[in-house]
Amino acid sequence: MSEPVKRNNPFAKVRADHAAETAEDYVEAVSDMVHRTGECRVRDLAKIMGVSHVTVTRIVTRLQEQGLIETEPYRPVRLTSSGEKLAANSRQRHEIVLQFLLALGVPQDDAERDTEGIEHHVGQATLDRMAAFIRERSGD
Amino acid sequence: MSEPVKRNNPFAKVRADHAAETAEDYVEAVSDMVHRTGECRVRDLAKIMGVSHVTVTRIVTRLQEQGLIETEPYRPVRLTSSGEKLAANSRQRHEIVLQFLLALGVPQDDAERDTEGIEHHVGQATLDRMAAFIRERSGD
DNA sequence: TATCATTTGTAGCGAGTGCTACAATTCTGC
DNA sequence: GCAGAATTGTAGCACTCGCTACAAATGATA
Numbered sequence: 001m002s003e004p005v006k007r008n009n010p011f012a013k014v015r016a017d018h019a020a021e022t023a024e025d026y027v028e029a030v031s032d033m034v035h036r037t038g039e040c041r042v043r044d045l046a047k048i049m050g051v052s053h054v055t056v057t058r059i060v061t062r063l064q065e066q067g068l069i070e071t072e073p074y075r076p077v078r079l080t081s082s083g084e085k086l087a088a089n090s091r092q093r094h095e096i097v098l099q100f101l102l103a104l105g106v107p108q109d110d111a112e113r114d115t116e117g118i119e120h121h122v123g124q125a126t127l128d129r130m131a132a133f134i135r136e137r138s139g140d
Numbered sequence: 141m142s143e144p145v146k147r148n149n150p151f152a153k154v155r156a157d158h159a160a161e162t163a164e165d166y167v168e169a170v171s172d173m174v175h176r177t178g179e180c181r182v183r184d185l186a187k188i189m190g191v192s193h194v195t196v197t198r199i200v201t202r203l204q205e206q207g208l209i210e211t212e213p214y215r216p217v218r219l220t221s222s223g224e225k226l227a228a229n230s231r232q233r234h235e236i237v238l239q240f241l242l243a244l245g246v247p248q249d250d251a252e253r254d255t256e257g258i259e260h261h262v263g264q265a266t267l268d269r270m271a272a273f274i275r276e277r278s279g280d
Numbered sequence: 281t282a283t284c285a286t287t288t289g290t291a292g293c294g295a296g297t298g299c300t301a302c303a304a305t306t307c308t309g310c
Numbered sequence: 311g312c313a314g315a316a317t318t319g320t321a322g323c324a325c326t327c328g329c330t331a332c333a334a335a336t337g338a339t340a
Contacts, residue, residue, distance in 0.1 A: 009190035010256040011165065015327085017257055018158065022297085025151065042318060050149035055298060057319065062296090074305055074318055101266060104273065110265040116150040117157055121257025125250035126241060133244065155297085162326085182288060195328060197289065202326090214288055214335055 014121065021120045024090040025049070026059060027068055030077055031087035039076040093127060094119050100130035103137040154261065161260045164230040165189070166199060167208055170219055171227035179216040233267060234259050240270035243277040 029048050033040035042060065046053040060077055063069040068083035079087060097119045101111035122130070169188050173180035182200065186193040200217055203209040208223035219227060237259045241251035262270070 010253050011188070012190040013253055014161075014257040019296085021154075043316085048151070050152040051297080052299065053318065054300085054320085058297080101269075104266075104269045106266045106269050110263050113150050113153060114261055114263050114266045117154045117261025118258050121254055121261070123250050123254050126244075126246045126254050129241075129244045129246050159326085183286085191327080192329065193288065194290085194330085198327080 017120050022059060023063060023066065023068060024086060024120065026063060027079060027083050027087045028090045028094065030069065030079055031084065031091070034078060040078070041076050045077070090119075093122065096127055096130050096134070097122060099134050103134050157260050162199060163203060163206065163208060164226065164260065166203060167219060167223050167227045168230045168234065170209065170217055171224065171231070174218060180218070181216050185217070230259075233262065236267055236271055236274070237262060239274050243274050 026045065026049070029045055030040045033044050033048070037044075042053050042056050045056045045060070049056065060069055060071060063083075064071060067080055068086060069077055070080055071077045094115060098111055098115040101115060101118075102108065106114070166185065166189070169185055170180045173184050173188070177184075182193050182196050185196045185200070189196065200209055200211060203223075204211060207220055208226060209217055210220055211217045234255060238251055238255040241255060242248065246254070
């Protein structure tokens with residue numbers, strides 16, 4: 001009713017999630033960097049994401065077209081209000097998944113690594129159960 | 141020591157995982173289809189994955205080059221022994237993640253959807269904890 | 281067997297993400 | 311202010327995964 005037919009296919013959904021991953025990861029990274037150091041540069045993102053500055057530049061351009069990021073040539077990168085909103089949501093989801101894995105007993109390093117991959121594929125229902133699990137464990 | 145430097149970057153790891161996802165998904169689908177209906181055709185994979193037969197053909201060609209699949213033009217697709225092995229591992233991981241989400245209280249539909257995206261990003265440590273959780277819950 | 285439907289293959293396009301090499305700009309320190 | 315370092319942008323390439331349109335092969339049926 002609300003989504004295209006393809007969306008009913010789990011694999012199609014995973015592909016759609018992948019498309020959104022980049023935006024979320026970059027926006028979250030920009031947000032973190034700005035809050036920690038005052039500004040976020042292309043080279044910072046390149047370091048964080050583990051890619052060349054060329055890749056970052058291209059992706060930043062696209063995110064700017066999508067209204068998530070603002071920047072001028074040779075200048076730092078900052079978030080629009082949409083970008084801030086997306087970053088906040090992403091961070092919250094990231095945090096729940098991470099705390100959940102830790103509560104489950106996964107070692108810190110593994111939890112951090114896996115969270116990065118998992119967070120983009122966790123639906124609301126699962127997220128709710130994860131949050132509930134964290135509350136139970138911490139409430140003991 | 142054992143992995144390229146980039147692998148230490150969580151985002152690089154996620155990218156590497158994504159590259160392996162296709163192989164796992166296709167090999168698992170072929171295995172399922174063969175066991176259920178006796179053979180697996182390109183059009184079956186196209187239907188399952190929600191893509192055109194053209195995309196399937198190209199990916200099958202690549203998987204054949206990688207030694208996971210065997211096929212001749214206009215013929216069904218079957219797995220090599222490597223392919224079978226990969227399919228078995230993938231299916232086991234898939235099953236653990238799915239049962240884990242169900243044990244956590246996630247509704248069936250959501251669990252199935254999320255499993256498809258999550259399974260490729262779950263490391264051994266997390267998988268072990270998930271398996272342990274399933275045992276605890278079922279042991280009650 | 282000859283025809284028609286189904287299936288599979290091929291050609292060619294676009295979007296996304298990666299890279300190196302080189303050019304342009306900005307920043308730093310003398 | 312000016313030279314050299316650092317940063318950012320651009321050109322152009324590779325690979326993966328989507329697609330439509332059309333061609334070839336296979337299968338089914340009259």
